[in-house]
Amino acid sequence: MRLQHFEALQPVCPRCLYERGVPAPLVLAKILIGHDDIVEEGVIHCSAAECMLEYPIIDGVPIIMPNLRGYLTEQQFAIVGREDLTETIETLLGDGIGPGTHYDSLRQHISSYAWDGYGDLDPKEACDPEIANPPRPGAVVRCLEQGLELLRSSIVAPVLDVGCALGRSTFELAERSDGLVLGVDVNFAMLRLAQRALQNGIVRYPRRRVGVVFDRREFNVSFAGGERVDFWACDALALPFVPGSFGLVVGLNVLDCTSSPLDFLRAMGRLLRTGGATILSTPYDWSQGVTQIEGWIGGHSQRGIHEGSSEALMRALLTPGGHPQSVEDLHLIAEAMNVPWQVRLHERSTVSYSLHLFAAEARRTN
Numbered sequence: 001m002r003l004q005h006f007e008a009l010q011p012v013c014p015r016c017l018y019e020r021g022v023p024a025p026l027v028l029a030k031i032l033i034g035h036d037d038i039v040e041e042g043v044i045h046c047s048a049a050e051c052m053l054e055y056p057i058i059d060g061v062p063i064i065m066p067n068l069r070g071y072l073t074e075q076q077f078a079i080v081g082r083e084d085l086t087e088t089i090e091t092l093l094g095d096g097i098g099p100g101t102h103y104d105s106l107r108q109h110i111s112s113y114a115w116d117g118y119g120d121l122d123p124k125e126a127c128d129p130e131i132a133n134p135p136r137p138g139a140v141v142r143c144l145e146q147g148l149e150l151l152r153s154s155i156v157a158p159v160l161d162v163g164c165a166l167g168r169s170t171f172e173l174a175e176r177s178d179g180l181v182l183g184v185d186v187n188f189a190m191l192r193l194a195q196r197a198l199q200n201g202i203v204r205y206p207r208r209r210v211g212v213v214f215d216r217r218e219f220n221v222s223f224a225g226g227e228r229v230d231f232w233a234c235d236a237l238a239l240p241f242v243p244g245s246f247g248l249v250v251g252l253n254v255l256d257c258t259s260s261p262l263d264f265l266r267a268m269g270r271l272l273r274t275g276g277a278t279i280l281s282t283p284y285d286w287s288q289g290v291t292q293i294e295g296w297i298g299g300h301s302q303r304g305i306h307e308g309s310s311e312a313l314m315r316a317l318l319t320p321g322g323h324p325q326s327v328e329d330l331h332l333i334a335e336a337m338n339v340p341w342q343v344r345l346h347e348r349s350t351v352s353y354s355l356h357l358f359a360a361e362a363r364r365t366n
Contacts, residue, residue, distance in 0.1 A: 004037055161251075255280060
């Protein structure tokens with residue numbers, strides 16, 4: 001964790017903010033391992049006497065979650081997992097533990113996101129010449145670039161990248177701005193990889209070939225503005241910031257991964273300063289296990305006025321008076337349809353999405 005981000009962004013306790021409505025400031029109580037501006041391990045405290053919840057900083061990632069025990073229980077494998085094993089032992093473990101396990105799912109997840117986020121920087125990355133239309137990494141960068149083109153103004157810092165995954169979009173935002181940029185996500189393994197890329201300039205990940213066969217990739221990376229980047233573990237629906245903390249909020253393919261998409265949109269509007277903007281994208285790929293059908297934006301109720309159209313309902317939600325549940329703080333300013341996004345599963349399997357990409361501006365109604 002960078003001290004400059006903690007001091008400048010002034011995070012508050014998410015449990016106090018969302019359960020008691022009190023923006024209790026967080027304080028850095030202990031630095032256990034650190035150097036210069038970096039805290040590798042430490043403890044953050046809630047300053048409220050009624051709470052005093054402790055939030056850990058592990059591998060440079062502060063974990064600021066309202067349900068801390070639940071998060072640590074869910075992410076325990078990623079948090080305590082070893083990173084010092086050789087590639088041979090990792091492959092042996094993959095064979096022994098087998099497919100369909102948490103270990104296998106974690107490696108597949110990292111493989112897909114790291115390939116797209118950093119594959120274009122890997123000198124060994126090459127497409128199979130026998131594949132007619134090979135997938136190309138960098139969809140997250142191309143989507144972000146197109147989203148920035150939708151804005152009516154330049155980037156205003158500080159910038160929040162919600163659902164930053166492995167952090168490539170966060171680095172790209174820092175290269176295009178001159179202020180602090182913070183990436184947040186709930187996946188600790190991804191955040192750890194992002195912090196390693198930030199602090200050590202190295203990306204190392206298991207690239208899936210097929211089945212449980214993975215090849216280790218390791219290469220150097222460097223990004224302009226990296227000294228203004230940090231990564232925190234936070235919940236998109238319980239972010240530890242007071243209203244109006246950011247000039248730009250980005251959320252690429254996060255909306256349909258939340259339990260309440262409407263609350264997510266409202267949170268983005270609340271976090272923005274007046275005149276600030278948000279860039280969002282989504283394939284509306286709803287999962288009943290994540291979002292109950294009542295919370296979907298489109299994708300059902302085709303007998304209604306929008307005939308089940310996600311895009312039409314989104315426009316209505318981001319237009320003043322366009323819908324009974326309109327997000328009053330956000331006004332749609334531009335959009336792009338069918339933005340391509342590919343997810344590589346393995347050498348012979350790629351999932352293709354067409355995204356709805358849009359930008360909205362923060363306007364206060366009172």
